[in-house]
Amino acid sequence: MTRILPRKDVVIVGLGWTGAILANELTDQGLDVLAIERGPWRDTATDFNIGYAQDELRYSVRRDLFLQPVVETMTMRNDPSQKALPMRDFGSFLPGNGVGGAGVHWNGHTWRFWDSDFKTKTNLASRYGAARIADLQVEDWGVTGAEMEPYYDQFEYLAGISGKAGNIKGQLQQGGNPFEDARARDYPNPPMEMTYAPAMFAEAGRSMGLHPFPTPSANMSRSYTNPLGITLGQCTFCGFCERFGCANYSKSSAQTTILPVLMRKANFEVRTNSEVLHVDLHADGKSARGVTYVDSSGEEYFQPADLVLLCAYGLHNVRLMMLSRIGRIYDPNTGEGTVGRNYCYQTNAGTQVFFDDKNFNPFIAAGALGQTIDDYNGDAFDHGPLDFVGGSGINCIPTNGRPIGTRPTLPGTPKWGSAWKKATVQGYKSTLSFSAQGSSYATRNNYLDLDPTYKDRFGRPLMRMTFDFPDNDIRMSNYLSDRMEDIAKALGGKQYSVARLKKGWNSVPYQSTHNTGGAIMGTDPKRSAVNTFLQSWDVPNIFVIGASAFPQNAGKNPTGTVGALAFRAADAIRNHYLRNPGAPLVQA
């Protein structure tokens, strides 16, 4: 028996970064907004209490803040010929759960993608010829870097990003990233003070003619009051960002930048511990009439709404679309259907340099406190003589020195026993790590759909993820490993080890929670699920907001772009959609 609730103007599925941004913007517009959040309410003083927020066992090892597979998991395989099996535990990536979403426990790397990233397909084809990308299914986003700039700016000022501009209105800025697109103004806060390891990494990079710069960080370099009047505190370098909530109000999240204002509004409500089962469509399938959700007691509700915004984690947005029959599920055999198309990830490889005489004090750290080299990222370098497209940021961001997880040892060290113990004592203080975070380009056979076999606790099919690193991306990553080796040599040290990525994505060891695509944006409804304002082509009173909209992933963390896309969608809804609700903003 489903209880029918009073209508709302807007229902938002998920109250993380994008849900909170949209809710705040649309309540400012005077709309009556309800957010439905699967996980619990979370607040700094009670949930990230300074006395236990830094509990590595609870939050990092046992992943207390994350989505548990019993609530929702998915099946995985490397290619369509295999039978997919359910992930019994999340490993390679760790989706968030609860108010604030994964924005609660991120590190805070806050990037802008470049104009060349937004025009991946046309740019690569014109520069290197269409044959170079024949094996790939890359797409243009349908927006330009210049169009995205004001929305990046909005997100960076909301979140108080600490950084150094490299290009203000076309003028290159000393100490910033020379490869970035022009921005209207500098970051709201100066870069964080560098610790020893990234300072040394930057010096080595400069000595090689590379262009290191401070990683743009959502850890506050100083106390900051954002445009909503909400104040964040200066980061204390405690080194408990990723996998943890910040106890010091120093890391931007919905909690520290939006919710104190949003929660006070009479026209906003959040229902926590409530899971949306599907979006309900009218009989013609062309407009949504609300959502059906279930609360923690198992009671089922129908919540009518004029506008439905999917603001869950990107993967969950895609699954909700599939379960709700919004659009058509992608079929790799025919290339038809758009929902589930162009699932991408991130292509990473790490390097460690071992010293005898250095003490990096790794416990003095913050999630985004470090230096980046973008000389080999995106299309910043000429791929003409190379056998791949794409690239990586090379990042020296020693995010933490937590005692359980930080145990660097020389290659060849035994994995346990007294020799291992001795090696970890030596390695803890004197190891410098950096890594290449690479682009992930779409292929025909990397995609998401519904699993034919496995179901969740409500009897709904699990989502099936079919993914392996494309050959292009492996070649890219190995090229970057060579470049990292160059830097490792320049750093000195007695020994180094550089990882080389191989085929066969493994869902067990942690790699990256940067899952993108599946409901990609674009200008052609045959090849994209949403238009360039993230409005569903098929059901125009649904917007699907998140990294699900990325046609492919760049060699950068996605959150900055996710935040900018959220502001862009909000702008389109406020200033265009509401003038003629229910109508498509772009004619197919």
Next chain:
Amino acid sequence: MRALRITLAFCALTLALGPALGADQADQIIRGGDQAVLGDCAGCHTQPGGRPLAGGLQLETPFGALIPPNITPDRDTGIGNWSEADFRSMMRTGIGHEGVRLYPAMPYPAYTRMTDQDISDLWAYLTTVEPVSNKVEANQLPFPFNIRLSMAGWNMLNFSEGAFTPDASKSAQWNRGAYIVQGPGHCGTCHTPKSILGADKDSQFLQGASLQGWFAPDITGNAQSGLGKWSQDDLVKYLRTGVNAHSIASGPMAEAVENSTSKMTDADLTAIAVYLKSLGPGGDNAQPAKPDQARMVTGEAIYRDNCSACHGGDGAGAGALFPALTGNAIVAQGNPETLARLVLAGSQAVHTDHAPTTPSMPSLAWRLQDQEIADVLTYVRNSWGNAAPAVSSGDIAAVRKELTQ
């Protein structure tokens, strides 16, 4: 819907064309609304998130519990069948409709100072509030305090009726400030120590008092425990926003700021500040005895581990987010009750439009023992230029017990 709109428009037109009295009444109602802000009626008579003035949360007094009644114009459960004369009598003497005697938790000993005009305006406003049917049994007191007639004797002993008398030697601004503080603003209701009968000790006016598990600090000009180090602007900023360089309002003062002072005019806030700054240091400025050095060392270690990440190694805090512990009157009160409460239970800061962050002090009751809290508070109260009496583990235990009851 369209018909309704036309009717409303017609009514508005009639009102606009009505006699001058209509406009006067409208002005009076607006002024009365301002009086309701000055008097913070909502602070007690509205539940958080509840219907305005339809009855409040239970108040704990040393004599037992009282529930602030429904003061909407509902005839059955509010004050809809009161006359203005009833209301005036209640505000002036504590004797309301049909001769019922109020307990002085209703601050009539302060409201008695209000002018006839202000009381009349407030009444005019209250008659326009939306009537809400909500029956409140105000008197939850145990015998013998539940006998309202006993308040006749209380009034005889403790209460003097009478309007505020301006001091002709002072400025109009000072007098306005004094009037608000002593009259409608009823600051002394929390900030003035009480006798064993619960009456204000007038000789210790605004020198700080314990109520509802909080210690309302000294707000005289005392440089150590009071507002001696605050400038007039500091005071105005605090009352308007709840936050200044010295302190962030939380607990009952957060309610007073949210419902009352943040909504006052700048002229009234400045007048209050002028008056409070003119008050001499109440009590004495004697330096307390230096605490035991061993406890200071222990306290410092506990401070570094538990407090310094937010409040800073030097107690300087961080602006609107983490209050400074140096020169903070809450830290320097003789009575450490509020401090103990903040460490044990935590507290959320005030919310105003100017200060929306609402940062929270987390509860550390589960983490620190009474002696550890006593040591760290003793350290905080005697570091960075602070000087206040040492805190004993018994002080902490008493608050812990109260909080767990």
